[in-house]
Amino acid sequence: MSIYDRFGVRTIINAKGPSTRLSGGFLDPEVAAAMNEAATYCVEMAELQAGASKVLAEITGAEAGIVTSGAAAGLLMGTAACITGLDPGKMSRLPDTRGMKNEVIMVRSQRNFYDHAVRTTGAKIIEVGLPDRYAGAGVRDAEGWEIQEAINPQTAAVMYVAGGGSQPTLPEVVRVAHSQGVPVIVDAAGQLPPASNLKRFIEEGADLVAFSGGKAIGGPQSSGILAGKRDLIMSAILQNLDLDIYWEQWAPPESLIDKKRLCGAPPHGIGRPCKVGKEIIIGLLVALKKFVAETEEARGRRLRTHIDKLYGLLADADHARVQVTSGSIPKLELTVLKDAPRTAMEIVVELERGDPSVHADPSRVRTGVISFSPWCLKEGDAEKIAARVKPLLRY
Ligand SMILES: *Cc1c(COP(=O)(O)O)cnc(C)c1O
Numbered sequence: 001m002s003i004y005d006r007f008g009v010r011t012i013i014n015a016k017g018p019s020t021r022l023s024g025g026f027l028d029p030e031v032a033a034a035m036n037e038a039a040t041y042c043v044e045m046a047e048l049q050a051g052a053s054k055v056l057a058e059i060t061g062a063e064a065g066i067v068t069s070g071a072a073a074g075l076l077m078g079t080a081a082c083i084t085g086l087d088p089g090k091m092s093r094l095p096d097t098r099g100m101k102n103e104v105i106m107v108r109s110q111r112n113f114y115d116h117a118v119r120t121t122g123a124k125i126i127e128v129g130l131p132d133r134y135a136g137a138g139v140r141d142a143e144g145w146e147i148q149e150a151i152n153p154q155t156a157a158v159m160y161v162a163g164g165g166s167q168p169t170l171p172e173v174v175r176v177a178h179s180q181g182v183p184v185i186v187d188a189a190g191q192l193p194p195a196s197n198l199k200r201f202i203e204e205g206a207d208l209v210a211f212s213g214g215k216a217i218g219g220p221q222s223s224g225i226l227a228g229k230r231d232l233i234m235s236a237i238l239q240n241l242d243l244d245i246y247w248e249q250w251a252p253p254e255s256l257i258d259k260k261r262l263c264g265a266p267p268h269g270i271g272r273p274c275k276v277g278k279e280i281i282i283g284l285l286v287a288l289k290k291f292v293a294e295t296e297e298a299r300g301r302r303l304r305t306h307i308d309k310l311y312g313l314l315a316d317a318d319h320a321r322v323q324v325t326s327g328s329i330p331k332l333e334l335t336v337l338k339d340a341p342r343t344a345m346e347i348v349v350e351l352e353r354g355d356p357s358v359h360a361d362p363s364r365v366r367t368g369v370i371s372f373s374p375w376c377l378k379e380g381d382a383e384k385i386a387a388r389v390k391p392l393l394r395y
Pocket residue numbers: 020069070071072073114161187188189190211212213214223224
């Protein structure tokens with residue numbers, strides 16, 4: 001029985017990993033306890049974010065940082081910050097960007113569902129480069145000169161999605177953008193682990209970087225980090241905080257918001273709907289400290305136990321081959337053979353619909369491969385997964 005039963009909702013076994021659609025992962029008891037405690041007090045939100053900024057600056061190497069309601073919220077507020085700077089008039093007019101820099105350059109192959117957050121600000125995405133992969137002979141993606149060539153007086157930022165194969169490299173993009181005074185925002189939502197990536201993109205020159213708190217960090221599902229240049233973070237938080245306050249009364253912490261630099265306080269900004277609760281901020285900070293305290297080896301070993309167990313249980317499954325992937329965080333891949341009673345897609349669907357509901361990673365299901373990720377597995381889940389999978393592979 002769980003709290004969800006009270007509301008007629010079933011819980012699932014999550015072998016897909018911390019997807020938002022599947023509610024992310026689950027919280028370490030220490031994180032959950034911290035959130036519980038945080039929930040029993042009131043604080044001033046600007047002071048809490050200033051406290052978070054100190055921790056985030058230390059951990060990311062950036063000048064400042066804030067806790068957001070997710071990486072996508074960070075992209076939204078980061079883009080807004082690049083458009084408005086510290087001008088409260090511009091902040092109040094978004095998403096109407098008339099008279100402002102309103103173009104955000106993106107490499108075409110990096111376009112993705114989350115860039116809606118960039119467009120939400122009123123910015124227009126200017127695509128560059130052609131990922132020439134389908135032509136057989138094609139080898140190229142976007143190149144630095146193409147970004148350079150797209151920069152003009154309307155350019156507010158370059159949006160860069162970090163990933164194994166992202167082209168051009170971030171240092172190259174930074175070099176080109178900074179040579180024309182344009183900031184670079186990095187979407188690094190899914191780039192953890194390794195924890196060293198918390199510092200990497202800032203070191204490589206990013207002006208802003210957004211991470212998910214609800215993925216590998218193990219923070220609350222609706223949390224994230226936006227870290228970077230002090231002025232941009234100041235602008236971002238000004239467009240996120242509730243500013244229902246008299247100017248005379250308003251005394252924000254100077255380390256985060258330097259009131260002297262403002263001609264007035266903006267009304268609620270474009271990021272106000274991305275509200276972050278105090279429990280979320282504390283939960284993210286406690287989870288982040290735990291995340292950086294664990295070595296990559298220890299993390300790999302901890303998660304590997306689920307995969308080793310699952311491998312042992314599924315090794316003799318009928319009409320399938322199982323294999324453990326290499327890499328620091330292994331996954332189990334189950335290849336459904338041609339003579340199996342069901343296709344991989346049918347098995348994925350059956351696993352989800354049955355009881356207990358098991359969600360596997362279907363990203364390669366069309367090639368017959370079902371993957372199982374250890375990120376959100378609990379003690380005992382491997383046995384339950386194997387008990388569901390094996391009968392589906394039998395006639
Ligand atoms: C998950 C993800 C996001 C969104 O992160 P949230 O924390 O869920 O808002 C954005 N960009 C990329 C590349 C992602 O993988």
